[in-house]
Amino acid sequence: MSTVTxxxxxxxxxxxxxxxxxxxxxxxxxxxxxxxxxxxAVLKNTVAGIIFELTFEGVSFRLYTSGKAIFRGxxxxxxxxxxxxxxxx
Amino acid sequence: xxxxxxxxxxxxxxxxxxxxxxxxxxxDDGTLDNHDFxxxxxxxxxxxxxxxxxxxxxVINDIKHIAAIAHDNGSLILVDGAQSxxxxxTDVQDLNVDFLAFSGHKxxxxxxxxxxxxxxxxxxxxxxxxxxxxxxxxxxxxxDKCKVSWNELPYKFEAGTPNIADAIGLSAAIKYLxxxxxxxxxxxxxxxxxxxxxxxxxxxxxxxxxxxxxxSKKCGIIPFGVKNMSSHDVSLFFDNYGIMIRSGYHCxxxxxxxxxxxxxxxxxxxxxxxxxEIERFVEVLGEIDKL
Numbered sequence: 001m002s003t004v005t006x007x008x009x010x011x012x013x014x015x016x017x018x019x020x021x022x023x024x025x026x027x028x029x030x031x032x033x034x035x036x037x038x039x040x041a042v043l044k045n046t047v048a049g050i051i052f053e054l055t056f057e058g059v060s061f062r063l064y065t066s067g068k069a070i071f072r073g074x075x076x077x078x079x080x081x082x083x084x085x086x087x088x089x
Numbered sequence: 090x091x092x093x094x095x096x097x098x099x100x101x102x103x104x105x106x107x108x109x110x111x112x113x114x115x116x117d118d119g120t121l122d123n124h125d126f127x128x129x130x131x132x133x134x135x136x137x138x139x140x141x142x143x144x145x146x147x148v149i150n151d152i153k154h155i156a157a158i159a160h161d162n163g164s165l166i167l168v169d170g171a172q173s174x175x176x177x178x179t180d181v182q183d184l185n186v187d188f189l190a191f192s193g194h195k196x197x198x199x200x201x202x203x204x205x206x207x208x209x210x211x212x213x214x215x216x217x218x219x220x221x222x223x224x225x226x227x228x229x230x231x232x233d234k235c236k237v238s239w240n241e242l243p244y245k246f247e248a249g250t251p252n253i254a255d256a257i258g259l260s261a262a263i264k265y266l267x268x269x270x271x272x273x274x275x276x277x278x279x280x281x282x283x284x285x286x287x288x289x290x291x292x293x294x295x296x297x298x299x300x301x302x303x304x305s306k307k308c309g310i311i312p313f314g315v316k317n318m319s320s321h322d323v324s325l326f327f328d329n330y331g332i333m334i335r336s337g338y339h340c341x342x343x344x345x346x347x348x349x350x351x352x353x354x355x356x357x358x359x360x361x362x363x364x365x366e367i368e369r370f371v372e373v374l375g376e377i378d379k380l
Contacts, residue, residue: 014321014336014337014352015337015338015339015340015342015352016317016319016320016336016337016345016351016352016353017351018320018321018337018351018352020319020321022321022325044161048326048376048380049378050326050329051322051325051326062322062325064326064328064329065329066325066328066329067292068325068328070319070321070322070325
């Protein structure tokens with residue numbers, strides 16, 4: 001059975017007042033991840049064919065075609081991981 | 090304009106030793122407010138610490154002048170050379186600084202190693218900050234009393250087994266840079282910086298470059314922001330094109346507070362970057378700028 005760690009390579013907290021979190025999906029899984037997310041989340045906007053602004057369960061985030069995504073407003077890594085479970089599985 | 094690494098250790102030490110820290114102001118373009126700096130220096134000042142080059146704006150401080158002011162007030166001067174030594178010729182004797190520190194990872198060397206320079210007569214008077222092997226000349230315990238004498242410089246400050254592998258790596262990096270010539274490194278960066286600044290001005294509307302517009306005052310660093318986009322979005326957009334830039338506070342949050350910024354994007358150049366790469370960078374920035 002797959003887990004989030006099979007798809008996520010690294011989670012980076014950014015510095016700056018925005019306190020964004022960047023999720024790096026595994027390179028070899030990125031196409032699968034992007035397809036899954038695009039199917040489950042609601043697409044709000046596409047920017048230059050590179051950035052997808054999406055919403056899932058009331059949370060807005062941006063997904064990049066490079067296989068990275070920016071999330072905001074999560075209090076902890078655990079909270080974000082729980083969200084990713086719902087988003088990916 | 091300091092990196093957190095030249096703020097936090099002093100704040101920690103101030104709590105232990107009980108001394109007072111005064112911070113000199115910076116001007117709107119990120120250059121040092123010389124008037125405020127000179128006003129804050131007085132005969133009570135024990136040590137003055139600042140960056141040679143800002144890691145956010147690339148501003149080059151006139152260290153020789155600042156060192157003279159520090160010494161006139163009876164103060165020591167410590168320079169953070171992490172952003173200057175890799176990019177410009179640095180002569181500690183000509184600058185007349187008492188201490189200067191720099192790290193390996195910003196100058197083609199390994200991470201986790203750096204260099205700390207200190208004037209010989211000052212280091213002779215200083216006590217070691219770490220204990221262990223190599224830093225002693227003699228240790229003798231007789232009748233429950235330990236008698237210790239310190240080794241000569243620099244071993245007095247190099248307790249334990251040193252980081253030999255990284256020191257060899259850093260030495261190779263320094264020799265490589267010296268072979269190229271630091272004047273050539275600086276000139277190349279200046280050329281790239283001027284070219285980038287001109288192109289940004291010409292091809293963007295929603296992009297703001299922070300720091301001085303006069304490139305003679307700075308090294309090869311261009312901090313910028315794009316209207317209505319977070320610096321992290323900007324950096325991920327560049328990432329899609331295989332271009333790496335830095336986003337966030339760059340470990341210098343107080344400077345961002347002065348600029349009233351929540352974060353910034355930063356393009357930085359080194360000897361391996363080319364004019365073609367710069368043109369590609371501005372081309373992609375032009376796309377972001379239009380969003």
